[in-house]
Amino acid sequence: xxLLTTILIIALLSAIAQMLLPWWSVAIVAFGxxxxxxxxxxxxxxxxxxxxxFWWLLAILWRDIPNxxxxxxxMAELFHLPGTIWFIIVTVLVGALTGGLGGVAxxxxxxxx
Amino acid sequence: xxxxKKHREKHITHRQRKRSMVWGIAMSxxxxxxxxxLSTPWGSLPAIGKLLDPIDGCMANAEPIHKNFDDKLNLNxxxxxxxxxxxxxxxxxxxxxxxxxxxxxxxxxxxxxRLWQMDMQTRAAAGRVSEVTGESTFDFDRRQRRKGMAxxxxxxxxAAEADPKTKGMLDAYTAGVNAYIDQLSKGGYPLExxxxxxxxxPWSSLKCMLLLKYMADDLTGKTDDIPHSYLRxxxxxxxxxxxFPDRIPAATPVIPAGTKFDAxxxxxxxxxxxxxxxxxxxxxxxxxxxxxxxxxxxxAIAGSRTAAGVPILCNxxxxxxxxxxxxxxxxxxxxxMNVYGASLPGAPxxxxxxxxxxxxxxxxxxRDVKDFYEIKRVAGSSNExxxxxxxxxxxxxxxxxxxxxxxxxxxxxxxxxxxxxxxxERYNEKGNLKRPLAMSWMGLRGSNEIMAVYGxxxxxxxxxxxxxxxxxxxxxxxxxxADKKGNIALWGQGQFVNKWPNQGExxxxxxxxxxxxxxxxxxRENPHALNPEQGYLSSANQLVTDATYPxxxxxxxxxxxxxxxxxxxxxxxxxxxxxxxxxQNDNYSVLAGTVLPVMLQYCTGVNNKYLDSLRGWNNTxxxxxMAGSIFQLWWRNLYLGIWNDDFSRVPDNLTPxxxxxxxxxxxxxxxxxxxxxxxxxxxxxxxxxxxxxxxxTDSLNRRAAKEPLAWYKAKNTSVTHLARLAPFSYSGLATxxxxxxxxxxxxxxxxxxxxxxxxxxxxxxxxVYPGGQSGNPGSIHYADYLKHWxxxxxxxxxxxxxxxxxHDGRIKYTWTIQPDN
Numbered sequence: 001x002x003l004l005t006t007i008l009i010i011a012l013l014s015a016i017a018q019m020l021l022p023w024w025s026v027a028i029v030a031f032g033x034x035x036x037x038x039x040x041x042x043x044x045x046x047x048x049x050x051x052x053x054f055w056w057l058l059a060i061l062w063r064d065i066p067n068x069x070x071x072x073x074x075m076a077e078l079f080h081l082p083g084t085i086w087f088i089i090v091t092v093l094v095g096a097l098t099g100g101l102g103g104v105a106x107x108x109x110x111x112x113x
Numbered sequence: 114x115x116x117x118k119k120h121r122e123k124h125i126t127h128r129q130r131k132r133s134m135v136w137g138i139a140m141s142x143x144x145x146x147x148x149x150x151l152s153t154p155w156g157s158l159p160a161i162g163k164l165l166d167p168i169d170g171c172m173a174n175a176e177p178i179h180k181n182f183d184d185k186l187n188l189n190x191x192x193x194x195x196x197x198x199x200x201x202x203x204x205x206x207x208x209x210x211x212x213x214x215x216x217x218x219x220x221x222x223x224x225x226x227r228l229w230q231m232d233m234q235t236r237a238a239a240g241r242v243s244e245v246t247g248e249s250t251f252d253f254d255r256r257q258r259r260k261g262m263a264x265x266x267x268x269x270x271x272a273a274e275a276d277p278k279t280k281g282m283l284d285a286y287t288a289g290v291n292a293y294i295d296q297l298s299k300g301g302y303p304l305e306x307x308x309x310x311x312x313x314x315p316w317s318s319l320k321c322m323l324l325l326k327y328m329a330d331d332l333t334g335k336t337d338d339i340p341h342s343y344l345r346x347x348x349x350x351x352x353x354x355x356x357f358p359d360r361i362p363a364a365t366p367v368i369p370a371g372t373k374f375d376a377x378x379x380x381x382x383x384x385x386x387x388x389x390x391x392x393x394x395x396x397x398x399x400x401x402x403x404x405x406x407x408x409x410x411x412x413a414i415a416g417s418r419t420a421a422g423v424p425i426l427c428n429x430x431x432x433x434x435x436x437x438x439x440x441x442x443x444x445x446x447x448x449x450m451n452v453y454g455a456s457l458p459g460a461p462x463x464x465x466x467x468x469x470x471x472x473x474x475x476x477x478x479x480r481d482v483k484d485f486y487e488i489k490r491v492a493g494s495s496n497e498x499x500x501x502x503x504x505x506x507x508x509x510x511x512x513x514x515x516x517x518x519x520x521x522x523x524x525x526x527x528x529x530x531x532x533x534x535x536x537x538e539r540y541n542e543k544g545n546l547k548r549p550l551a552m553s554w555m556g557l558r559g560s561n562e563i564m565a566v567y568g569x570x571x572x573x574x575x576x577x578x579x580x581x582x583x584x585x586x587x588x589x590x591x592x593x594x595a596d597k598k599g600n601i602a603l604w605g606q607g608q609f610v611n612k613w614p615n616q617g618e619x620x621x622x623x624x625x626x627x628x629x630x631x632x633x634x635x636x637r638e639n640p641h642a643l644n645p646e647q648g649y650l651s652s653a654n655q656l657v658t659d660a661t662y663p664x665x666x667x668x669x670x671x672x673x674x675x676x677x678x679x680x681x682x683x684x685x686x687x688x689x690x691x692x693x694x695x696x697q698n699d700n701y702s703v704l705a706g707t708v709l710p711v712m713l714q715y716c717t718g719v720n721n722k723y724l725d726s727l728r729g730w731n732n733t734x735x736x737x738x739m740a741g742s743i744f745q746l747w748w749r750n751l752y753l754g755i756w757n758d759d760f761s762r763v764p765d766n767l768t769p770x771x772x773x774x775x776x777x778x779x780x781x782x783x784x785x786x787x788x789x790x791x792x793x794x795x796x797x798x799x800x801x802x803x804x805x806x807x808x809x810t811d812s813l814n815r816r817a818a819k820e821p822l823a824w825y826k827a828k829n830t831s832v833t834h835l836a837r838l839a840p841f842s843y844s845g846l847a848t849x850x851x852x853x854x855x856x857x858x859x860x861x862x863x864x865x866x867x868x869x870x871x872x873x874x875x876x877x878x879x880x881v882y883p884g885g886q887s888g889n890p891g892s893i894h895y896a897d898y899l900k901h902w903x904x905x906x907x908x909x910x911x912x913x914x915x916x917x918x919x920h921d922g923r924i925k926y927t928w929t930i931q932p933d934n
Contacts, residue, residue, distance in 0.1 A: 023166035024148040031141070041133075059167035066177035071304075071891035075171055077840035078308075091165045091172075094151065098162070101144040109137030111130055 003043050009033055010051025010099060015059070026052040026095060027102030034103045038112035041104050048103020053096030060091050159310040169300030171307055174891040182926035189933030190217050190288045197222065197928035198919055200911045203886040203894045206444040206924075208917060212278075213285040215447050216461045218930065220289025220316075223441065227458035227888040228293070228313060229303040230437040233835055235320040235459060238327035239263045240514060245311045247517040258512035259526060259540055261533040261557055262330065266322035268559030273322065279563045283318040286461040290316035304890055305836060321563070324459035329556040331432070332588040336483040337669055339546050340767035342620040343399045345391070356769040360656055362776060364672050365679045367478075367591050367605050367652040368640040370659040377663040378635060384613035385627035391619050392487050392548075399764050400544040408671060408857055409476035410697070411593040412651030412678055413601040415644070420687040424872045426595035427693050428465055428474025429864040431857050434832040436841060436896060438884030440465075440866045444913060445570065451915035452570040453878065455866045458888075462566035465866065467878060469915070470573040471596040472870040476652045478589035478605050479668040482555035484616075484630070486531045486623030487548050500530055501626040507534070531623055531630075532557055544764045551623055553630055555608055560586035575600050575643065582606050583636045591652035597872050603650040604641040605657040609634045614665050634664055649682040651675065653855075672772045673703050673853040681855075690879060693869045698905040699855040705732040705744050708775045712751065715802040723747075723810060734824055735849040741824035745851065746812060750805035751778075758790045771853065824849060830858050832883050832899065834890070841890045846903045856905070867907065875914070879907035 010026075010033050017025040030048035033039075039047065064072050069084050076087035125133075151162030164170045182199050191214045198206040205222050209215035223231065236242050240257030242250040257263075273279040294313050306312060344353055384390065411428040419425055432439055440455035445463060454466015465474050491497040497504045507527035514522040527534040531551040541547065561584055568581025578594050582604060585592075589607025594600070610616075611632045621628040640658045642650055655675035657666070681696050709727065716724055723743045730740035756768040777784055778798065787798045796804075813822060820826060825847045834841035848863075850856030857863055863883070870878040883902045887894035901908065911923050 018166075018168050023162050023168070023170070024152070027144050027148060031144070041136075056167050060172055063167060063172040063175040066179065067175035067891060068178050068893075070178070070893060070895075071172065071175040074840040074890055078838065091167065094162060094165050095167070098144075098147065098151075101140065101147055105137050105140035105144050107137070108133045108140055111125065111133035111137070 003047060006033060006037065006039060006043070006047040007051045007054065010047055010103070011055040011058075014052055014055045014099065018055075018059075023095070024098055026055070026099045030099040030102035031106035031109075034106035035110040038110060039103075039107040041107045041111065044107025045100045045104035048106075049096040049100035051103070052099020053092050056095030057088070057092045060088055064088065154310050159308055164307055169298075171304055171891075173300040174304040174307075174889055176887075176889060176892040178893045182928075184926075184928045186928060186930045187933040188217070188221070188292055188930055190285075190292050191930060191932050193932065195928075195930040196917065197930065198913070198924045199926040199928070200921075200923045201925050202442070202898075202908060202911075204442045204444065204911065206446070206911070206913050206919075208446040208915075208919075210448065212281060212447055215445050215450075216282050216285035217289035217292070219443065219445060219456070219461055220286040220291075221293045222289075222443070223456070223458040224290045224293035224316070226886055227437050227441060228290075229305045230835060230888050231290070231316075231320075231324075231459040232313060233305075234327060235323045238266070238323035238330075240512070243514055243516040245309055245517060248519060251514065251516055251522070254514050255522075255540065256542075258514065258524075259533065259535045260330065260334070260552070260554075261510075261526070261528075261535075262326055263323065263512075264510060264528075264533070265326045265329075265554075265557045266319055268557065269322045269326065269561065270319050270559075272559040272561040273563050274318070276561060276564060278567055279561055282461045282563060282567060283321055286321065287316050287318050303888065308838075309836070321460045324457060325562055326556055328457070329588040332477045332590075333482050333556060334554075335669075336481055336485075337765065337767055338481070338483075338485050338617065338620055339399070340764045341618055342391075342394060342546065343396060343762075343764055344767070345619055346394050346398075347396055356773070358773070359667055360660065361670065361672050361770060361772045364656040364670070365675050366656045366658050367603060367675075368642045368658045368662075369645050369647060369650070372640070372642050372645070372658075374640060374658075374662055375638060378638060379611045379632055379664075381663070381665065382611060382613040382616075382631055384615065385625070389625055390616070390621055390628050392622055394546065394620075396762060398547055399762070400542075400547065408654040408674070408852065410651070410653045410674055410678060410855060410857070411474040411476045411591065412649060412682060412696075413593050413595040413603070414682055414685060414688055414693075415601050415648040416599045417648045418682075418685050418688055420689050421871065421873065423597070424595035424599060424601050425688065425690060425693055426467075426472040426474060426593060426601075426870045426872065427697060427868065428476070428593065429697050429857075429867045430465065430475060430477075431863055432865040434830070434861055434863050434865065434883055436832055436834045436843075436884050436890075437888035438865065438882050440882050441886060442880065442882075442910070444911075446913070446915050450571045453910060453912050455868070455880075455882070460563070460566075462563065463570050464566060465868065466570075467870045467876050467912075468570060468572070469876070471575075471578060471594065472872060472876060472878075473569055473578065473595075474593045474868065475590040476593075477654055478591045478607055478652075478657060479654055479670055480589050480605075480607065480609060480657060481617055481667045481669070482587060482589060482607065482609065484531075484553045485546075485620045486529075486551045486553065486628065487546075487620055488529060488531075488534055488537075488551050488623045490549065498529060499624040501624075505530065529623065546620060546764075548620075550620065555587040555589070558586060558608070560584070560608065562586065574598070575602060578602070579604070579637075591657070593650060593652065595870070595872050597874065597876070599872075600644055601650055602641065602643040603652060604639060605652075606636070606639050606641075608636065609639070609664070609666060612665050615667075616665075618667050638664070647683065649679075649685070651678045651682060653678055671770070671853065674855050674857065676703050677701060677855050690869050690871055690877075694879070694905070694907055696855060697864070697867055697869070698850075700734045700849040702732050702734050702741075702744070702851070702854050704748065704771065704775055704853055705730075705734075708748070708778050709744060711779050712747070712802050715799045716806060719803070719806070721806065721810060723813060724806075733849070734851055734854055736823065736825040736847045738824045738849065739822045741849070742822045742827045743809070743813060745824070745827065747805060747809040750808045751802060754789070754801045754805045754808075755786055759786055828858070829860055830863065830903075831861050832896070833861060841895075843896065843899060846899075848903050848905075864902075867902070869907065876912060878910040878912060880910050881907050
């Protein structure tokens with residue numbers, strides 16, 4: 001339960017943070033969350049990844065679906081990826097890793113258990 | 114059990130906590146490093162983190178396909194309320210109550226749809242591309258500086274700002290563009306800015322001028338003076354005149370043969386002796402390189418030949434096929450103007466189009482307006498050159514080229530009485546004359562073409578049309594006209610010099626005042642025709658006049674399309690707009706029709722499946738035509754087979770015109786040029802026809818093994834993104850035609866805009882271009898016209914009546930713009 005809650009908190013706070021701050025604010029949000037609410041490092045990493053990744057997935061689909069993949073097809077081609085789904089995967093991975101790294105760092109810095 | 118597992122107390126020691134904290138700090142450093150790496154460009158890749166950011170990155174440019182473009186804006190730059198109607202083709206119809214507001218809004222809208230394109234094209238004009246793309250474009254930028262492009266734009270800006278009408282247009286337009294840029298957030302930048310890693314900069318009226326000079330250079334910047342000088346050294350005069358005549362025999366000039374010209378107001382100058390005018394060169398003085406050219410068609414057919422009894426005007430300018438498209442359709446309305454047509458993002462007004470009363474179109478007038486002068490520097494003095502027997506100081510213009518990732522490059526370009534010293538010991542181009550050359554170019558003058566646009570957009574009759582175009586100095590254009598009253602006219606317009614015969618045909622002595630550009634020909638004396646008896650007028654980059662025109666001129670003309678168009682128009686009666694569509698899309702090859710029967714005659718008895726295909730062919734280069742592919746390749750091999758051995762070292766690979774070669778093959782079977790001088794035996798025309806056939810057969814066999822020989826595949830007509838990004842470009846378009854058919858679709862060059870205007874009481878118009886109104890590759894409107902254009906189809910253009918109230922069903926969105934006070 002705890003993990004899922006952390007993931008959702010990170011996702012929600014990232015969404016809010018990115019209204020004002022640049023893309024890497026997901027790392028700060030994950031760091032802050034796992035530092036304030038003591039978390040095991042592995043769970044911190046996972047929560048950061050899943051939270052940030054989930055938020056980025058929602059955000060990118062929110063743009064991609066009404067656009068009928070016009071741009072994501074072109075971007076996938078530009079990055080030499082086999083298809084538009086890979087462009088979305090790469091994007092989500094970038095966000096997820098950023099959140100994950102922040103999450104594990106925060107968890108380690110304030111490790112309680 | 115699970116409960117206990119989750120909630121058992123697990124304490125860690127103080128030391129473990131400290132160790133964790135150290136790891137935590139290390140991971141924080143890793144995180145920061147990761148973020149930094151993704152925020153920095155790597156080679157040609159922009160910062161990945163910023164790019165993939167779903168909020169402000171590239172996906173912010175993913176425009177919803179059902180986006181609602183309705184808007185209410187408050188812009189403090191406009192004086193009175195403005196309404197913009199966007200129709201079902203995303204064409205903005207701007208209704209304003211004064212000139213300032215219409216141009217301000219046009220600037221805002223051009224920026225809204227095409228900002229990056231405007232930025233890149235004006236950077237290209239000014240030689241400032243390397244600032245954003247790095248070293249790879251340095252040579253291009255340096256060339257632009259050497260040509261004096263920014264200098265030219267500055268001169269024209271002075272002229273435009275000296276007139277309150279055009280100053281007003283430019284100031285308003287610039288303010289509108291900047292109003293759009295000012296409200297842009299980083300996430301709202303056009304996609305290409307995000308990919309290339311730079312930001313939009315403020316717009317200026319100078320940039321409008323740069324764009325116009327860029328077009329002028331594109332259309333009049335190529336001249337054959339240097340190859341001509343080479344040919345003059347290797348050929349006797351009689352051969353030079355035979356192979357490079359001023360006029361192709363049987364040309365059908367722009368201004369119909371037999372048109373009466375007024376007596377010239379200027380005395381024709383006497384030519385100085387050749388020894389005075391032209392330096393003597395040797396062939397070793399020249400390097401070696403390649404090149405190509407532009408073209409267009411326009412015509413007007415009078416009511417006497419149309420079914421509806423009113424004139425129909427047509428234009429299809431041929432330019433490089435790029436995305437975003439060069440043109441942007443728009444309608445502009447003020448109390449004294451209601452005009453529709455193709456505009457250039459980066460400049461105010463409508464460049465090709467029609468209004469409530471008249472219509473007009475442009476094709477390139479290939480009269481030579483660029484000449485080269487060899488400069489003799491004063492020995493021992495780095496800052497002087499000889500002119501008219503006197504030591505004359507150069508003037509200097511410092512050019513600084515910023516190169517991304519490298520230090521600035523600075524050099525002084527020297528200016529002479531003729532113009533900039535384009536080539537000297539510091540800078541030259543492959544294939545050039547190895548001498549210091551200054552360049553005179555009509556585009557370097559401070560001309561005010563915007564004034565012509567202002568006048569054309571508002572003109573209500575022929576006289577107003579003429580008064581307007583008299584401001585249009587460079588590029589020289591053949592300007593076609595038609596009005597509701599039934600008049601048609603054509604002007605070979607531009608600013609020209611009263612030259613002595615052959616002045617500017619070759620590189621000239623820059624130290625003798627006899628070669629200096631003399632008086633300008635008053636533009637009212639430019640050749641023109643109004644309501645000719647023949648009932649039609651057309652131009653397709655051919656020779657401008659017959660030999661009775663009193664002033665001398667030279668140029669680089671093509672006749673093939675003109676022959677076809679004039680033949681077609683002369684046979685028309687009861688013509689309809691469908692006939693015009695068909696003619697603009699005509700793939701018939703006059704070249705094939707004329708020369709192929711002769712080529713086939715030399716092949717009687719030869720057994721070759723490709724010949725069989727050609728024998729049954731209708732000489733039409735349709736998209737799927739196999740015979741078309743065969744002919745084009747055979748002709749190319751034959752043409753090169755005739756000339757390559759004789760002209761292997763000509764700069765720019767200049768060889769005699771296709772039209773002339775065609776006439777030689779038909780009429781002169783015994784010319785010595787058919788002989789291949791690299792072989793001991795003497796070849797005849799028949800030999801070369803057969804050898805080129807053999808060569809062609811080999812190539813075709815190899816190609817046919819891989820794919821069908823359809824003409825469109827061989828041609829590969831493509832529309833390419835300005836930054837050459839393949840995912841934003843289209844290639845292999847199934848179109849027919851070639852540069853020398855009316856449907857002049859080449860590889861990356863073709864009809865950039867097609868327009869047909871029927872001059873009924875309310876003009877009706879049809880148009881299409883290869884692209885879309887939006888410059889955003891993430892928009893459904895980026896290239897939504899492309900297939901229609903490739904298929905040879907047209908859209909009916911929505912020409913709204915001049916009124917604040919509009920109820921047309923084709924209007925989809927409305928912008929209501931209020932002044933911000």
